[in-house]
Amino acid sequence: MKELEERIRRDGVVKPENVLKVDSFLNHQMDVELFRKMAEEWKRLFTNEKINKILTIEASGIGIACIAAEYFHVPVVFAKKAVNVNIDGEVYSSQIESFTKKRIYNVVVSKKFLNPEDNILIIDDFLANGCAVMGLIEIIQEAGATLSGVGIAIEKGFQIGGKLLRESGIHVESLAIVDGMNPESGEIYFRSQP
């Protein structure tokens, strides 16, 4: 998606250790006008998929998932990063490792909000090693629901996540795929997509 790539080039900051900061428009300050265009694009890319629910993970997936949900006319469920007193009853859970936070945590979804009839689109801001998405897929499988696709804002194409997911037959659509970054020059190389 050209507009997202241009925005990443303009406002993204390349840091050492393959960190790409996009906190001025995607995951700390959020440009909802851009989110609308991203949502339109996901709607176009997943138009042939059956989707009745969007699943994301707190916190930075929630904004883009909610705007996407307006275009798909479905509810959003977000996986929570810890069990707390507001999630009673039973939950589906999995463990994921955060690339940027370098720690492992549990993610949970109340069993009330996922069921075998659901056809689910996962939405998240980043795809790198794929841990967060794999965790959400585990939860979908636990629930006996169907995964219809995975919509990602920015994929780090030089990490393994996207390749693993696509090779297992999952319909993955990343709006921008970064194949390399140069922390010294700040250059970002995008994979060309149809």
Place this chain on the structure above:
Amino acid sequence: MKELEERIRRDGVVKPENVLKVDSFLNHQMDVELFRKMAEEWKRLFTNEKINKILTIEASGIGIACIAAEYFHVPVVFAKKAVNVNIDGEVYSSQIESFTKKRIYNVVVSKKFLNPEDNILIIDDFLANGCAVMGLIEIIQEAGATLSGVGIAIEKGFQIGGKLLRESGIHVESLAIVDGMNPESGEIYFRSQP
């Protein structure tokens, strides 16, 4: 807002210790069609306020804040609950105590995203003792920005937060104010609002 009150009556669950669970439509599963109607109502209620940015707090404020931002045509900034490697440079911070999680944590906002020219609308899902909102107000004051108003989905009118904020002259608009709940019958009593 009648539609929100009706939804709370229908799908909210009253628990002991003044806990109101609305996780089927507000803060775990999210009904974005309802969020749009809430956003329209905030837009109407704050129509005379100067607003160029919405501030909320992760995680459950993000969805409603993003949908509201579409109606106000402004960006959203969400306060994060811990310093991590993705927030470099300086941050504004404050401490808040979670009513439901019964613990104290730091919230931070990057200094890049708040400045003295900003006129800010705070959006959050719940207002109870007001700690979260007070923490965000502290951050706004640190930044030298102006608070234009506070938009809340559900206020617990029997707790002190709303009263304190209104008495200090802040423009608070809660779309539903719960003045009492009966955990045995499940009844919820709403304050009548103009």
